[in-house]
Amino acid sequence: MLADYQLKMPKNINAGEHALEQLAGIIANGVKKIVIFTDKGILGAGLVDVPKAIIEEAGIDYTIISDIPAEPNYHEAQAMIDEFKKQEADFIIAIGGGSVMDVAKLSSILATDEYTVKDLLDEPLLAKKQITSLMIPTTAGTGAEATPNSIVGVPEKDLKIGIVNPEMIADYVILDSRMIKNLPKPIAAATGVDALCHAIECFTSAKANPISNTFALEALDLIMNNLVEACTNPEALKAKSDMLLGSFYAGVAITSSGTTAVHALSYPLGGKYHIAHGVSNAMLLTPVMKFNEPAIKDLLAIAYDRVVKNGNKDLSVDEKSGYMINQLEEMVKVLEIPTSLKTFNVPEEDLDGLVAAGMEVTRLLVNNKREVTPKDARKIYLEIM
Ligand SMILES: NC(=O)c1ccc[n+]([C@@H]2O[C@H](COP(=O)([O-])OP(=O)(O)OC[C@H]3O[C@@H](n4cnc5c(N)ncnc54)[C@H](O)[C@@H]3O)[C@@H](O)[C@H]2O)c1
Ligand SMILES: [Zn+2]
Incomplete structure (x- = not known):
């Protein structure tokens, strides 16, 4: 007999030719400070320009964290989260592939000093959602914009480990094919x-x-x-x-x-x-x-x-x-x-x-x-x- 089964997924999904323009409406209701997570490759490809212009037009304060290495280990992810915490943001936007989205998702549940990424490797369900998150994938891709998973390297085990916690599921997703148009x-x-x-x-x-x-x-x-x-x-x-x-x-x-x-x-x-x-x-x-x-x-x-x-x-x-x-x-x-x-x-x-x-x-x-x-x-x- 089939065991019970269930599905949890992001609440708001915007897709289509001009989906990115939906960002204006998403951040319109009282967002005060945004952190944009991205990486150097994506920044260099100009993929942050349109979202940045929409945020500036809305007059909302923002910081860009763009030092995320490809496929970070948990120490590197923690360093990004520590930088994020200093910003006291109330909204997260990830513009990137799985590496960027996974760090952003961890940040959405690790915004206080209560737990670290290492704690979640031992007990993934410890932390609860603290900051609203929006994922804009630039690869097609990991599907990390849909999942409750965040994958980090664990050097002492020579492994990558998936932290799975439904609290990490994004609140918003934007699927806009312009983001993958020039993917090498x-x-x-x-x-x-x-x-x-x-x-x-x-x-x-x-x-x-x-x-x-x-x-x-x-x-x-x-x-x-x-x-x-x-x-x-x-x-x-x-x-x-x-x-x-x-x-x-x-x-x-x-x-x-x-x-x-x-x-x-x-x-x-x-x-x-x-x-x-x-x-x-x-x-x-x-x-x-x-x-x-x-x-x-x-x-x-x-x-x-x-x-x-x-x-x-x-x-x-x-x-x-x-x-x-x-x-x-x-x-x-x-x-x-x-x-x-x-x-x-x-x-x-x-x-x-x-x-x-x-x-x-x-x-x-x-x-x-x-x-x-x-x-x-x-x-x-x-x-x-
Ligand atoms: N959370 C999940 O559910 C899930 C699922 C599968 C994989 N993952 C994890 O995701 C990570 C891999 O993510 P990925 O495969 O998306 O790659 P990535 O995020 O590591 O990006 C790879 C490279 O592509 C560049 N890049 C990304 N988009 C670009 C664009 N549009 N134009 C130009 N350059 C671009 C980046 O700068 C980077 O150098 C791994 O750590 C993997 O374990 C997570
Ligand atoms: Zn995969």
Whole structure:
């Protein structure tokens, strides 16, 4: 029997060609001091200019915190939060990818000196929402604008760890495809495959349920049919806006279901070798899907019927499932994302450590429909060595 299931998600979602202009209305009711979280790359790309102009027009005081490093560890995240606390803001705007949004989300529940990020690593549910937050994603993407998760590196464990607390769910989201229009291709490709992994993992997760399936399947449809076009054609605005929507839906699916062994085994690659989150997921996607296939082929066949336009409904389950896995592999190849740990000089002697660290991510491994033993994890890592 299906266990009980639920969904929590942001209360206000603004999407569309001119969604950014909705910011004026959002901050109109009594906001006194805004902190904008962003990073140097996004600032340099001019993506803060329009929101800044809207805030200035409204005459609201603001500070920009732009020192957030890509994929921060918990010490770096805490340093940003400490800077944030000095500002005494009553509204947070995150303009960025997952790295920026995750720090902003932690800030929204750590605005007083009561707890630190380290406390939440031990007990994630300690802190409550203190500051209203708005997420404006600039990658498509992590879906962090939808989720209750914040992922930080934990150097002493050579791992990345997800802090999950529903109080971190954003109050407002703005999805405006202008924010991803000029995303450099390698970033668009890696972050797009991250969203693809969220969709396929959530759909095949042991925690999948009718609500998460609705979002995961629509996400998969949008992402598989737009990812390559969005990454390779700078003018493909419709494909880019579908990617933004797809990555948001995939984030909603994460919240109700959960990712599986791709993300679990990916965390040590980010934690120890600082391989970008989307790239490490892309490497593991095909090996893990092939490993999982015996347990999920019926689901992959359902996904085929939904996603493959003009597909042949009469194919067998094995054929449909095989086709889907081939397509995933092909997309990673076409997008020229590295598929071997050799690219990152990971020595084979590190294999035992990788297996041990990967097996620690039980929060996600329990979602995998086929049990992953240390021997299985070793085989999967060996495939990408
Ligand atoms: N909270 C969640 O639910 C969740 C889910 C998945 C991943 N994550 C985490 O998110 C982080 C990764 O986030 P990400 O993949 O979005 O990348 P990112 O935020 O680390 O950004 C990567 C790089 O892209 C640049 N960039 C971003 N948008 C740009 C744009 N529009 N134009 C030009 N440059 C741009 C940034 O400056 C940065 O240098 C990881 O720490 C990962 O673990 C969180
Ligand atoms: Zn991810």
